[in-house]
Amino acid sequence: MEKKLVIAGFGGQGVMLAGELLAEAGKEEEKYVTFLPSYGPEMRGGTANCHVIVSDNPIASPIIANPEAAIIMNLPSLDKFEPLMEEDGILILNKTLIPKEVQRKDVRVLSIDALTIAKELGNEKVTNLILLGAYVTVEKTVSLETVKNALKVFLTGKKEKLIPINEKALDKGAEIAKEFLGEK
Amino acid sequence: MGEKILMKGAEVIAEAAIRAGCMAFFGYPITPQNETPEYFSRRMPQLGRVFLQAESEVAAINMVYGAACTGTRVITTSSSPGISLMQEGFSYIANSNVPCVVVNAMRGGPGLGDIAPAQADYFQATKGGGHGDYHSIVIAPHTIQEEADLMFDAFDLADKYRIMVVVLVDGLMGQMMEPVEFKDWVDVKKFKTPEWATVGQGDRDHRNIITSLSILAEGLEKMNLHLQEKYRKIKENEVRYEEYKMDDAEYAVTAFGTVARISKTTVDMARKKGIKLGLIRPITLWPFPTEIINKRAEQLKFFLDSEMNEGQMLEDVKLAVNGKKPVYFFGKLGGVVPTAEDILKEVEKHIEGGK
Amino acid sequence: MKIIYKKPEPITKTHTTYCPGCPHGIAHRLVAELLEEMNLTKKAVIVWPVGCSVFGYYFIGTDAVEAAHGRACAMATGIKRVHPESFVISYQGDGDLASIGIAETVHAAARGERISVVYINNGNYGMTGGQMAPTTLLGQRTTTTPYGRDAKLNGFPLHVPEMLAAIDGPAYIARAALDSPQHIIQAKKFLKKAFTAQTKDLGFSLVEMISACPTNWKLSPVEAMERIRREVLPVFPIGEFKVAKGVE
Numbered sequence: 124m125e126k127k128l129v130i131a132g133f134g135g136q137g138v139m140l141a142g143e144l145l146a147e148a149g150k151e152e153e154k155y156v157t158f159l160p161s162y163g164p165e166m167r168g169g170t171a172n173c174h175v176i177v178s179d180n181p182i183a184s185p186i187i188a189n190p191e192a193a194i195i196m197n198l199p200s201l202d203k204f205e206p207l208m209e210e211d212g213i214l215i216l217n218k219t220l221i222p223k224e225v226q227r228k229d230v231r232v233l234s235i236d237a238l239t240i241a242k243e244l245g246n247e248k249v250t251n252l253i254l255l256g257a258y259v260t261v262e263k264t265v266s267l268e269t270v271k272n273a274l275k276v277f278l279t280g281k282k283e284k285l286i287p288i289n290e291k292a293l294d295k296g297a298e299i300a301k302e303f304l305g306e307k
Numbered sequence: 308m309g310e311k312i313l314m315k316g317a318e319v320i321a322e323a324a325i326r327a328g329c330m331a332f333f334g335y336p337i338t339p340q341n342e343t344p345e346y347f348s349r350r351m352p353q354l355g356r357v358f359l360q361a362e363s364e365v366a367a368i369n370m371v372y373g374a375a376c377t378g379t380r381v382i383t384t385s386s387s388p389g390i391s392l393m394q395e396g397f398s399y400i401a402n403s404n405v406p407c408v409v410v411n412a413m414r415g416g417p418g419l420g421d422i423a424p425a426q427a428d429y430f431q432a433t434k435g436g437g438h439g440d441y442h443s444i445v446i447a448p449h450t451i452q453e454e455a456d457l458m459f460d461a462f463d464l465a466d467k468y469r470i471m472v473v474v475l476v477d478g479l480m481g482q483m484m485e486p487v488e489f490k491d492w493v494d495v496k497k498f499k500t501p502e503w504a505t506v507g508q509g510d511r512d513h514r515n516i517i518t519s520l521s522i523l524a525e526g527l528e529k530m531n532l533h534l535q536e537k538y539r540k541i542k543e544n545e546v547r548y549e550e551y552k553m554d555d556a557e558y559a560v561t562a563f564g565t566v567a568r569i570s571k572t573t574v575d576m577a578r579k580k581g582i583k584l585g586l587i588r589p590i591t592l593w594p595f596p597t598e599i600i601n602k603r604a605e606q607l608k609f610f611l612d613s614e615m616n617e618g619q620m621l622e623d624v625k626l627a628v629n630g631k632k633p634v635y636f637f638g639k640l641g642g643v644v645p646t647a648e649d650i651l652k653e654v655e656k657h658i659e660g661g662k
Numbered sequence: 663m664k665i666i667y668k669k670p671e672p673i674t675k676t677h678t679t680y681c682p683g684c685p686h687g688i689a690h691r692l693v694a695e696l697l698e699e700m701n702l703t704k705k706a707v708i709v710w711p712v713g714c715s716v717f718g719y720y721f722i723g724t725d726a727v728e729a730a731h732g733r734a735c736a737m738a739t740g741i742k743r744v745h746p747e748s749f750v751i752s753y754q755g756d757g758d759l760a761s762i763g764i765a766e767t768v769h770a771a772a773r774g775e776r777i778s779v780v781y782i783n784n785g786n787y788g789m790t791g792g793q794m795a796p797t798t799l800l801g802q803r804t805t806t807t808p809y810g811r812d813a814k815l816n817g818f819p820l821h822v823p824e825m826l827a828a829i830d831g832p833a834y835i836a837r838a839a840l841d842s843p844q845h846i847i848q849a850k851k852f853l854k855k856a857f858t859a860q861t862k863d864l865g866f867s868l869v870e871m872i873s874a875c876p877t878n879w880k881l882s883p884v885e886a887m888e889r890i891r892r893e894v895l896p897v898f899p900i901g902e903f904k905v906a907k908g909v910e
Contacts, residue, residue: 143313143484150313150486158313158484183571185483188646276313331744357743361736362769369733369766373709373740376727381744399730505725505741507705507748516719518710518728 124154124179126264127187130251131172131204132196132217137251140277141194142173145255147273148265149177157185170199177264192262194254196237198223205230215258217250233257233303240295246285249292256296261304267297311488316451317342317481320410320474323458324382325350328493329408331357331381333370335389338422339478340412343384364389368396368409375405376517378504380462380495384410386478387428388419390436397471398437402519402530404537406465408458409443410474412481415642423642424479426564429619432473433593440531442538443471444545445592449568451485457590459490464545468537469503475592477615479565479644541594548596549588552578556585558654559603561612561624563589565644570613572647577654584654592620600627609633609657613650616640633657670694672703674723683876683883685840686714689782690721692850693751696857697724705749707741709734713755714788732763735770738777746776749860756783760796760820767822771866774831778856779868781822784875785894792878796820799897804878819897823870827903833865834858835904839872841890845900852902855909864906872898 128145132138139160146158159174174187191209195201196217205227208214213231219238235257241250259267271290278286314322321343324332332347344360351358357374361367367383374381385393390411400407413428415421430436432445444464448454454476461472500506508514521527549567552574553559560570567588577584587603589596604610609632612621618636625634637653639645672694680686697703706724710716712731719726725748729737734752742750759767759781770777786804787793793806797819801810827835834856838849849871856867872894874886881889 146484147313150311156313156484156486159479160482183575184569184573184647185479185485186569186644186646188648331740333740359739359743359773362765365733366736366739366766366769369730369736370740370743372730372733373727373737373742374744375740376707376737377741377745377748379744381740395730396733403727505707505727506745507707508725509704514723514725516726516728518719518726520716520728522717 125182126177126262127191128175128258128262128264129172129187129190129193129204130175130196131170131193131200134171136196137248138171138196139173141251141255142175144270144273144277145175145177145259145264147276148269151269151273152265154178154265155180155182157182159185170197170203172200192258194258196220196250196254201225213261215254215261217254233261233300235296235299237296241292244288244291244295246288249289252289252292253296256293257300257303258296260297260300267293311486313484313486314451315342315482315484316454316476317412318346319451319455319487320384320458320476321346321350323455323489324408324462325354325356326489326492327380327459327462328495328498329356329380329382329462330495331359331374331379332383333359333361333367333374333381334383334385335361335364335367337386337389339414340384340386340410340481342481343410343412364392365396368393371407371409372396372400372403372405375400375407376403376505378406378501380466380498382408382410384412386412386414387416387425390428390431394431394437396437397443398435398439398441399519400471401437401441401443402439402534403517404469405517406469406471408461408465408472408474410476413475413477421642422478424477424565424644425615425642426477426566427616427619428475429592429614429616432475433595433623441534442593443473444468444541444594445473445475446547446590447475447563447592448480448590449564449588451480451483452487454480455487455489459493468541470537470541475564477565545591546594546596546598547590548599549590550599551586551588553585553587553603555583556603556606557583557608558658559585559587559607559610560650560654561587561589561600561610561620562614563592563620566613566615569645569647570650573650573654576647576651582654582658589620595623595627597623597627600624601629601631604628604631607632608661609635611635611637611650611654611657613637613645613653615642615644671698672723674721676720678721679717680714681877683874683886684714685871685873686782688840688846689780689871689873690718692846692853693753693780694722695850696854700854700857700861702749702857702861705747707748707750709738709741709750709752711754711758713758715753715755715782716789718753732758732761733766734758735763735766735775735777735779739770739773739775742775742777750777751780752777753780754782755788756781756785756795756797757787760822764796768826768829771826771868772829772831774833774865776860776863777866778860779866780853781868781870782873783870783898784873786875786878788875788878792875797898799893821898823868823903826868831866832868832904833906834867834909836902837870837872837898837900839890839895839900841872841874841887848900855905859906859909862908864908870898872900
């Protein structure tokens with residue numbers, strides 16, 4: 124098994140956290156993992172993306188030229204990554220901020236009104252985890268439970284109280300993904 | 308060895324150095340490696356060790372020089388423009404025969420360049436960089452785990468040969484995260500002040516002087532011959548490289564650091580297509596693995612050297628191949644990182660061209 | 663036989679390379695006398711500069727390192743930080759300390775590095791043949807100010823002790839002169855306080871010593887000393903600019 128995911132959006136949308144969380148979960152499941160962030164001036168406010176690879180075997184290149192899966196959190200990121208997607212790859216979109224249809228017919232699309240759902244859950248900052256919950260459910264890169272466990276590594280101290288709402292967000296994403304997969 | 312920790316490459320450098328017994332850090336902030344000094348600034352005081360943010364890279368390397376004269380394990384870390392400022396210090400350190408470790412997380416140049424990953428400081432690192440006839444040992448890890456392991460070797464080699472060891476990485480390796488397992492802590496209580504160190508004469512029956520100066524040409528020639536003899540020993544004993552799927556290879560990529568890692572994917576992709584491609588990855592860039600490259604030239608149809616520069620290691624590969632086979636080049640400039648697909652395309656192009 | 667005069671123990675038997683009438687020898691002697699009197703010789707590491715005193719380690723017999731031009735304070739910092747038991751002296755000239763090395767000097771002072779700096783000001787670059795230094799007086803002719811130092815072209819002489827005294831890090835900052843027995847005795851008193859600032863762990867210390875360069879000034883040794891009193895001291899007055907509690 125080798126799974127390659129690109130997560131892209133605005134700085135501040137939790138792109139990096141979602142990626143690090145998946146990497147940590149992969150590590151906890153004793154898989155090989157790489158997490159490669161874009162960095163620099165675009166870190167705040169601009170577009171940000173990260174490449175996460177989770178594999179049963181040692182990982183050579185940490186760079187994903189053609190993603191087989193992408194979590195896309197805003198419109199500029201869709202414009203950037205849609206043309207790069209592998210055939211039959213999956214785009215998981217934050218529909219709330221992407222008022223546009225995917226043009227390509229050879230990719231799968233799971234479009235989630237994630238920001239709206241996050242607001243309903245009570246914290247728009249968990250948009251990223253709704254999408255991540257959907258991703259791991261569709262791609263089965265790691266188990267949802269491991270991702271939840273990994274939250275403890277990142278949400279410590281004052282942030283610890285945010286764990287329940289983040290777990291809820293992951294669950295919500297997973298639920299939507301199951302519907303998408305026709306498992307429900 | 309302990310458990311695996313998911314860490315950023317730039318922080319792994321600091322933690323590995325600390326575990327390897329690094330007692331002092333002197334440096335100046337520069338992107339893309341600020342996480343390294345920041346990490347040192349948190350950890351060193353906890354351990355009663357030295358962290359000092361210098362007023363410039365020029366000052367930082369001379370603080371390293373001073374600390375190195377006491378035989379203390381010392382490090383500085385920087386990125387390309389900062390490393391340029393340190394070249395004078397490197398040259399002095401070389402001719403003073405004192406040990407230290409320098410990490411260069413290379414970024415795009417020349418000039419202010421950018422902060423994206425690059426490998427354009429290969430010449431500077433391997434051919435001296437500062438003035439005079441000197442070398443530093445240059446090691447180039449290609450994964451975060453290897454980076455963690457090689458930091459230990461960097462300090463050991465520095466002490467063994469009383470030489471500066473450069474750990475050459477790039478911004479990409481600094482920013483990426485990967486699970487790492489660190490080697491056991493070096494017991495710093497066992498460190499002794501070496502007999503050559505300048506810490507005050509104390510009970511010694513002679514005093515120590517550390518200088519790179521000899522005003523008489525014959526004296527300076529002697530110092531140079533001493534250096535060359537040391538370099539000869541290092542070339543004999545410390546060459547390291549990795550071969551990947553080279554046994555039956557008909558073509559080989561040569562690459563170091565990040566590009567070597569990417570090239571492993573290229574090799575796997577090529578093999579799936581039935582192309583017998585392999586990779587030779589120098590781990591020590593100086594001393595350079597000349598012999599193995601020369602030997603492999605016999606079995607290969609061509610080499611493709613790939614780097615994030617305009618062809619710097621290429622010159623050493625060509626010298627090693629010595630005209631036996633063609634050596635092609637594929638590079639990306641200014642901080643652009645090649646993909647495995649890019650490199651494969653080049654390999655295929657040259658196979659096609661050879662038919 | 664009764665000994666009435668001898669060289670201080672740390673002074674080696676090597677003949678110095680300094681020109682006739684050069685006060686470096688006096689400054690070396692003061693350093694050596696104090697190392698001996700304060701029992702610091704075996705703990706001392708002297709950082710020597712690039713300049714006329716580049717071979718200083720041949721003349722004062724302590725552990726020593728040879729710094730790059732201007733970097734002595736940084737190198738001294740490196741030694742002292744990792745080996746605080748050592749007694750670390752940085753011996754520098756005016757080109758080395760006040761021109762190319764001014765950043766290292768100011769920041770070592772600002773950090774309050776526990777090092778003692780002996781700063782020799784002879785108003786020119788002696789070793790390289792008498793070019794303008796940051797301390798060259800207005801109107802003074804040097805090989806690079808053949809018409810005299812012009813403030814409009816070359817700016818003004820730099821007063822290092824006055825500058826450093828404005829910073830919080832130093833524990834002791836003074837200027838002495840090496841032109842006469844009285845001034846030399848006073849210079850030793852100042853230098854002792856500078857060394858004490860380090861042994862008592864109080865902070866950075868520096869003593870500027872107004873010196874002469876008879877060769878490049880094209881004066882006899884005696885005339886050079888007279889010039890110090892006549893022309894240099896009015897611009898660079900002797901005095902203590904910063905004395906932290908506990909230095910005396």
